[in-house]
Amino acid sequence: MRMDGERLLHPAAVDDWRRDFPLLRETVRGKPLVYLDNGATTQKPQAVIDAEVRYYQHVNANVHRGVHHLSQRATDDYEAARATVRTFLNAASEREIVFVRGTTEAINLVAQSHARPRLRPGDEILVSAMEHHSNIVPWQMVCAQTGAVLKVIPISDAGELDLDACAGLLGVRTRLMAVTHLSNALGSIAPVEKLIGMAHAAGVPVLLDGAQAIAHLQVDVRALDCDFYAFSGHKIYGPTGIGVLYGKEALLEAMPPYQGGGDMIRSVSFEKTEYNELPYKFEAGTPNIAGAIGLGAALDYVSELGLETIGAHERDLLEYATPLLAEVPGLRIVGSAADKASILSFTMTGVHPHDIGTILDHDGIAIRAGHHCAMPVMKRFGLTGTARASFALYNTRAEVDALAAGLRKVAEMFQR
Amino acid sequence: MSDLRELYQEVIFDHYRKPRNCHEMACANHHAEGHNPLCGDEVKVYLQVEDGVIRDVSFSGSGCAISTASASLMTEAMKGRKVEEVEHLFQEFHQMVTGADDAPHEDLGKLEVLAGVREFPTRVKCATLAWHTLQAALKDQSQPITTE
Numbered sequence: 001m002r003m004d005g006e007r008l009l010h011p012a013a014v015d016d017w018r019r020d021f022p023l024l025r026e027t028v029r030g031k032p033l034v035y036l037d038n039g040a041t042t043q044k045p046q047a048v049i050d051a052e053v054r055y056y057q058h059v060n061a062n063v064h065r066g067v068h069h070l071s072q073r074a075t076d077d078y079e080a081a082r083a084t085v086r087t088f089l090n091a092a093s094e095r096e097i098v099f100v101r102g103t104t105e106a107i108n109l110v111a112q113s114h115a116r117p118r119l120r121p122g123d124e125i126l127v128s129a130m131e132h133h134s135n136i137v138p139w140q141m142v143c144a145q146t147g148a149v150l151k152v153i154p155i156s157d158a159g160e161l162d163l164d165a166c167a168g169l170l171g172v173r174t175r176l177m178a179v180t181h182l183s184n185a186l187g188s189i190a191p192v193e194k195l196i197g198m199a200h201a202a203g204v205p206v207l208l209d210g211a212q213a214i215a216h217l218q219v220d221v222r223a224l225d226c227d228f229y230a231f232s233g234h235k236i237y238g239p240t241g242i243g244v245l246y247g248k249e250a251l252l253e254a255m256p257p258y259q260g261g262g263d264m265i266r267s268v269s270f271e272k273t274e275y276n277e278l279p280y281k282f283e284a285g286t287p288n289i290a291g292a293i294g295l296g297a298a299l300d301y302v303s304e305l306g307l308e309t310i311g312a313h314e315r316d317l318l319e320y321a322t323p324l325l326a327e328v329p330g331l332r333i334v335g336s337a338a339d340k341a342s343i344l345s346f347t348m349t350g351v352h353p354h355d356i357g358t359i360l361d362h363d364g365i366a367i368r369a370g371h372h373c374a375m376p377v378m379k380r381f382g383l384t385g386t387a388r389a390s391f392a393l394y395n396t397r398a399e400v401d402a403l404a405a406g407l408r409k410v411a412e413m414f415q416r
Numbered sequence: 417m418s419d420l421r422e423l424y425q426e427v428i429f430d431h432y433r434k435p436r437n438c439h440e441m442a443c444a445n446h447h448a449e450g451h452n453p454l455c456g457d458e459v460k461v462y463l464q465v466e467d468g469v470i471r472d473v474s475f476s477g478s479g480c481a482i483s484t485a486s487a488s489l490m491t492e493a494m495k496g497r498k499v500e501e502v503e504h505l506f507q508e509f510h511q512m513v514t515g516a517d518d519a520p521h522e523d524l525g526k527l528e529v530l531a532g533v534r535e536f537p538t539r540v541k542c543a544t545l546a547w548h549t550l551q552a553a554l555k556d557q558s559q560p561i562t563t564e
Contacts, residue, residue: 351481354480358539370456371456
């Protein structure tokens, strides 16, 4: 699975990276923290924390409105963060980068502003069977509003999207395809190039939910040719409450605003309001300025390390962990797609995921237990939940060893 | 390790592996559903109440060791009790698992094996799901109750 020319990172490099994250020095119940819940949220490097502190200590003012010095600086920093996002995604223009609260808001924005005005009764929206609730519920809501119908691309037992079934589902009534780039519950990487090719051949635009993918895979929205890309800052070492909707300019231009308020207008009278240009049309109200600046710092941090280097390190962890965990008595890995990243979901015979989580937590090991906001995925596999370890750039093989040892303890306690 | 052992006592494992009164009840005159949306666990509690006394009680559903053992132990403890005693017992049980007081909980009897939950605040909902559902059943609530 390792690509040619990829070299294993020297362990000392990861130690250097770890030092950038102050929270990793915390202890839990007297034990060093082993943080393996990165699919839920990642820890923040000092550079991100400093960027937010610096903003509040030296720059804080409202953006896009003041004539005074600070307002100009805040606006410059906020817009510089947008430029960083544009470069990170290789978008064509900063007009295509809309700051939102997170992936969820980005998807709701597309559902309400792009899909809703276009949908007629009987039209179809295509999602996959491995979506997070946030890429299901906004579409169900817009379906209820318009009489459109949600269609689901099935997945195999391995957790791979069924492309043949997808071809059959793409029809004359399909108006939008919305799929995850990387499944949060299974770790499967969706074949997004193929999906986008198929959808575009049928004249259907594609939204990619990049919440999980953004921190692990290089995303080039122009190479992918996706129409919308949504992600959250906090899953890529940035702050919570800030995220990004990328949209092709022509599509965004054609969409009505999502919310009304300040900053999204050019002029307002009681007779007629003129909306602001892109991307401000979609940024009503004072935005999360500090969050955007923190996100910019996070993307700078990731870019400096290089997503290729990070990805190779995480692939090594996943390849190291997979057979090690499979050896734990009664453990079954859920999701065995050929193309996976960063996420290991598993069950243990006779042990509920919550009990696994509690016992590991006792050793300072943080994992996720439950349905991962992906109940349809759980149902697909006949489960109510799984335990999930998810890796980030700062995790080590030693931490994987600690996880395996913890799981053996779980097996001993429960399978006596 | 000690508080982990205290949580996962042998009695808990025993009731998790071989839950008592774990079946649906056709002749129940009260029942309710409980749901813990955090983990997706669901439990149903069935009651046969006559003259203000719980003649029979059972539960169905699947959950973690704590929620299953707690439901199993609860059904054992409730059989033959007067309905009016339930509220008081639940209050005591709740205080015990949340660590609200350090007083001994003599009325709880065998249920005291769940005292270890107080060291694990994230698991209190697991331990109390069946109890909330029991209360809902006595009140004949038709909507499933949730721990959230």
